[in-house]
Amino acid sequence: MPSVIRPAIPHYVAPPPTQENLEYADLAILDFSKIGTPEGRAELSIQLRDAMTAHGFFYIVNHGLTQAENDRIFDIADVAFSGVPEEEKRNYLANIKSGGSYQGYKLREYWHIDGGVRDQIEHYNINKDVNRRQHPQAMSPLLPEVEEFAKFNYCQVLQPLLRLFALGLELPEDTFINMHNFTSPGESYAYRAIVHFRGLHSYERPSDDEIKAKQVWFKGHTDIGSITLLWSQPVTALQMLMPDGQWRYVRHIDNALTVNSGDAMEFLSGGFYKPTIHRVVQPPQDQRGYNRLSVIFFAMTDDDVKLVPRVESPVLQKHGIQRRWADDADAPTMDAWRKGRTRAYGLVETKMKENGTEENIVDGIAVKHYN
Template structure:
């Protein structure tokens, strides 16, 4: 029998008056209703073209199931460091193999300050990613798998159908077939832990936990957690805080989807900032699900989209340099670049970030971007 895990309770939300982003909310209870998909696509279109962020609600995953995952993440991060390090391999990270544990301080964020982020990635249960898990998680692995699969079927697949309708594809299941859960792929569930830093250390890195960036997959699901820290760069070029809305998942669209749509769907730009003053002392725990196309999918712009063809969206950042990367190739080279240990960039007091060109090279001719 699995060991008993103490209940997870949210910390209080901030009372500070922050400059919150205005994001649309998709009500997935409309999905199976007459005309519901069309309504959802209309709400989705502006968000994915201009911001790349939106909320979903009524997604058939209970708050109890979500809280259980937060509790498991809390229990894992409560383990002694020596125990967690049994699931860490620095050489794997250097090769772009990212599943398992990454300790805080693995990378230098900037100005000599090491990052304050711990990550534990659990690959999807497709039979291709067998890994040992710590007992606190292995005892609950059936529950974790059920949660992972529900993220995919109840949220990701529905969004993929909506994207297909938006792109006017002849079959609304086309993108679903390129993202099958039981086919070899790089989807994963993540428990993520940001340790609170003191104000002097935060000042040295412009009050940033993670600089502005995009995610590399199709969509990222961020389950509501109340420590305000996530910010998005809106279409006017301003950073806005993302509010933790009750009963929602925050969704952002990512690089692979941008590549498949020739840039029509925006890869959302976001960063993680030090929390507001009334939450500055609180560690930030996150539960996320990262969805990606199956490993064999070539990330060229979709050829049978009437919309993309009308708009001339037939090239992307890969094809423009003569590359036709599969998802597996893209994930490996991007993760290899992201996990480099020797980055010692500079961050000004107002949060402007710069890194050496060699640290940003993904492949010849393609550089990662850090957004200020």
Template sequence: MSPTAVHEVSTPTIQSLKAQAQGGRFEIPPWTKPPLTKEKLPWAELETIDLNLLESPDPAVREKLIQAAKKALTVDGFLFVTGTGVSNETLERNLAIAQYAIRGIPYEEKLPYAAKLEEGSYRGYKLRGIWKRDGGVADNIEHYNLESTSFENPQDAHPSKLLPLIPEIESFARHTYFYVVYRILKLVSLALDLPEDYLWELHEHTGTLGHACQRFMGYFPRDEKDEDATSGIWSKGHTDYNSISLLYSQPISALQILTPENEWRWVKHVEGAVVVNTADALEFLTGGVFKATRHRVIRPPPDQADIIRYILIHFARVRRDLELNPIWESPLVKAHGKNAFQDRIDNGGKAPTQDEWLRERIRRTGHELYDDNKKSKNGRVEEEVLGRKVEYYV
């Protein structure tokens, strides 16, 4: 799909979102924007990239942008992206939808739409409290996940109370995928010295959002006893399972990344930006040149610790049947890359596909081997997944 075609898809989406913002929307409680923390935290120093500069007619501007992306993806695996074409009003409306999906739907009405995690699928609700953490504490995470199939027969795919919001959700998801993800993948392709549409062509273009997943999520505060039992960690250090992940920045500080110096640093809020990180599939496709960054979620600082943290995440995924071998066509990958599944291949096997990797990682999520006997001094745990060692951190 050409850049022109993608742009044509995105334009009516933005207009539709603006029209919905002006009236005629399904009324739900608004999301109240919390104040920023006043705590002095050790912030991660992340690159900020403006997607609008991709359209610059000046080759020097584009080259500077590409080199900044290459540095960010090689060193940090995380960066801020602006120029998304999404207004603050639209973001706040979708955070209100996240709040409503999590708190506005009764538990018994969510149950028929619970995700089939044991089958490796996140579609639907991941309900709060189904995973056990340290000290036997139930997890404080709930999310509602939508894929392209979620929009094909909406009457059967969602609780009735959510149905009036599906057109808005679909517009937001479509814009994120066909406008924001497309342009980020274009930039990453150029950083790999590949044709600009190379990575996009490895992703699915059909449906509302290809093979991607749009998530509306909430983290709930816990009492002091549970926080002590879990050391204040809400989601332990991990990598994502897809190609790239997008988190629309919001004010509550809780996300941390593990730096190359093995230090946990906080990710600050940048108004109107998307926090982008490299995930497993892109690490495998680049032969480890762009590494999937370990990140975790911990209890927010004291002045934000009692607020429910609602977030909007988009997980882009390559085609389901794509084997996760390095892209040797990239000069960068050819010079520095290694196949993550070489041992498996040497033994007569193949690299897993995106779908195989995704499903196996989802099946194991919440059941990772965090046994104290397996932890190293730095809190790292390893387990083998489809012939590849996967690391988790506390």
């Protein structure tokens, strides 16, 4: 990333990796050192397409961010939680219920998880336009670094990925890039702490709550947007639902990205790229007592993009198109889908289905939750 002024802040010390014998998902690893040539992109596009149709998750290595730069981003993410007093956080709450936006803080015990248990997940979200709203005092001098990190994710990771997703459908390479403009209005996020910068802190729960919620911290779900970039961290709690119906853990790899697609990409690809079903559970025994700090980059299309399939794709013409609505005229825009799902998660009643999944309706489309 380009050099910016780096204020002195406390160093975040990550928990040690688990030593427990867990069942991990066997995921593809994409080497982004190959992304610079047409031959390399062609190879990676096939690898990505196979990963997305088999599992929906994959890793990226050699993406261009050094381990030291990675460590600094986690230092910044931790400031949003440990460096901001609780009373100050309340001045920067996200307008979730009425505005359908996660910008700002979502504090703990906002969502209902299961069995009367509420969540212990806190996150801070910064839009790709870091100046869109005010920030806590401790975060303000760090915004230039957050902005540079957002641009790195967008230019060095997201744009190349969008080219690969398009190539996998035999579409022009810029098909999806043209729907994801960094400077356009919208709710893509740069830092979900992280376009969305999100720093996310999961806190330990009382043992009674673990039993009531079946050790689930965040129910099985799909993401709202097109692509999610999760910067790997060592607390092993992320699981994905495999094609055989089993939940398996996602392994931590130092300075790697874990990537999955979301609802928007499913809609745009006519169901070819399935949104990844994943959840967060109680960590293994040797990692309990540690808080889990995550840094996530959520990419969404521009707000006005109508999420209809790219019917011109030769691949979709061959394999068929699956829609979640009766007619393309009924398809939501990114803005409507984002707001509808954001307003509903953990706040509205879900209907239990015979197969054990739960369901609620957003814009006439069934949204499933898995446990």
